[in-house]
Amino acid sequence: GHSFGPNPSPRIVMMGLRRGGKSSICQVMFHNMQPLDTLYIESTTAPTTSVFSSFIDFAVMELPGQINFTEAMIDAERIFSSCGALIYVIDSQDEYINSLANLHSIILHAVNANPNINIEVFIHKVDGLSEDFRLDAQRDITQRVTDELLDDGLVNVSISFHLTSIFDHSIYEAFSRVVQKLIPQLATLENLLNVLCQHSGIEKAFLFDIGSKIFVATDSSPMDIPTYEICTDFIDITVDMNNIYAVDRRPKPVTRNDANTNNGTVNIANQLESIPQGRPIGSTSRLSNGVILYLQQMVKGLALVCLMRKESMPKIALVEYNIEFFRDALEQLWLIG
Ligand code: GDP
Numbered sequence: 001g002h003s004f005g006p007n008p009s010p011r012i013v014m015m016g017l018r019r020g021g022k023s024s025i026c027q028v029m030f031h032n033m034q035p036l037d038t039l040y041i042e043s044t045t046a047p048t049t050s051v052f053s054s055f056i057d058f059a060v061m062e063l064p065g066q067i068n069f070t071e072a073m074i075d076a077e078r079i080f081s082s083c084g085a086l087i088y089v090i091d092s093q094d095e096y097i098n099s100l101a102n103l104h105s106i107i108l109h110a111v112n113a114n115p116n117i118n119i120e121v122f123i124h125k126v127d128g129l130s131e132d133f134r135l136d137a138q139r140d141i142t143q144r145v146t147d148e149l150l151d152d153g154l155v156n157v158s159i160s161f162h163l164t165s166i167f168d169h170s171i172y173e174a175f176s177r178v179v180q181k182l183i184p185q186l187a188t189l190e191n192l193l194n195v196l197c198q199h200s201g202i203e204k205a206f207l208f209d210i211g212s213k214i215f216v217a218t219d220s221s222p223m224d225i226p227t228y229e230i231c232t233d234f235i236d237i238t239v240d241m242n243n244i245y246a247v248d249r250r251p252k253p254v255t256r257n258d259a260n261t262n263n264g265t266v267n268i269a270n271q272l273e274s275i276p277q278g279r280p281i282g283s284t285s286r287l288s289n290g291v292i293l294y295l296q297q298m299v300k301g302l303a304l305v306c307l308m309r310k311e312s313m314p315k316i317a318l319v320e321y322n323i324e325f326f327r328d329a330l331e332q333l334w335l336i337g
Pocket of ligand 1 (some may be wrong): 016
């Protein structure tokens with residue numbers, strides 16, 4: 001997948017009991033694995049750290065799920081002190097009482113090491129629960145966790161709960177929310193997007209991290225999930241098309257050896273690696289309902305994805321002119337930030 005950042009200091013740590021879904025989440029989010037293929041992932045047995053060099057460098061550290069932890073926690077405390085968020089994954093399809101006990105002690109360690117850390121609880125695998133059960137589980141877990149923290153007199157812990165599944169876009173949305181809280185320039189980014197939309201006839205604009213499809217910011221108009229899904233699909237299509245026609249990414253002729261190791265298929269793995277370095281990607285598409293999708297790569301592996309009405313199409317030159325200003329503003333933001 002992604003290259004290792006120069007600074008391996010983790011920004012996000014992910015923990016949870018074994019079989020909760022941590023490896024699956026990382027594989028789906030950062031290595032483009034198909035959700036069903038996670039059935040064959042080997043469970044985490046030793047602490048592993050993977051660093052994803054995304055637009056904000058962050059690392060996901062997986063600790064094997066265990067209820068008693070001592071040595072691992074000493075390590076973890078050091079990491080908590082330098083990271084922004086702790087994601088704790090709870091398997092909602094399983095008895096979660098053990099998870100809650102584990103989570104509670106982890107929160108105590110985390111807050112002790114870093115009082116400003118954001119605790120982000122992923123109530124995971126909710127694809128297996130009915131709508132009612134999801135909300136019940138969320139209510140029950142929220143209640144239990146916050147009650148315990150109150151009992152400890154911990155009233156200032158920043159803690160949020162998210163319903164997630166790797167089988168839909170909820171995992172991307174939850175991750176986006178987690179990452180957005182760690183971006184100091186978020187308010188500025190949102191303002192820039194608002195201004196861009198107002199002056200260009202854009203209905204909705206997102207700034208996406210291309211590699212992970214986490215959205216880093218969006219304008220303040222209401223957001224719905226189908227819109228978000230269309231945008232992420234559009235990123236996939238654009239990246240795929242870009243790889244097909246990129247001169248230096250043409251699949252090499254399959255030799256006999258390759259054919260043996262790859263079961264005869266041409267392996268175009270790690271396609272995302274070259275994106276931020278290569279020529280910026282971009283594309284425009286018109287949907288059957290008249291909506292125009294527009295994608296332009298900006299700085300740092302980020303892409304601007306916009307939805308416009310077909311009435312904006314004649315003004316596309318103006319839109320692109322405004323987008324250039326937006327790009328300049330982004331560059332300056334990261335020069336000073
Ligand atoms: P880890 O030990 O926490 O890393 O857990 P794994 O990633 O190995 O996942 C354990 C099992 O849960 C695997 O069989 C996954 O296919 C499954 N799993 C992970 N995420 C989901 C999800 O969102 N929904 C469902 N139904 N199963 C999931």
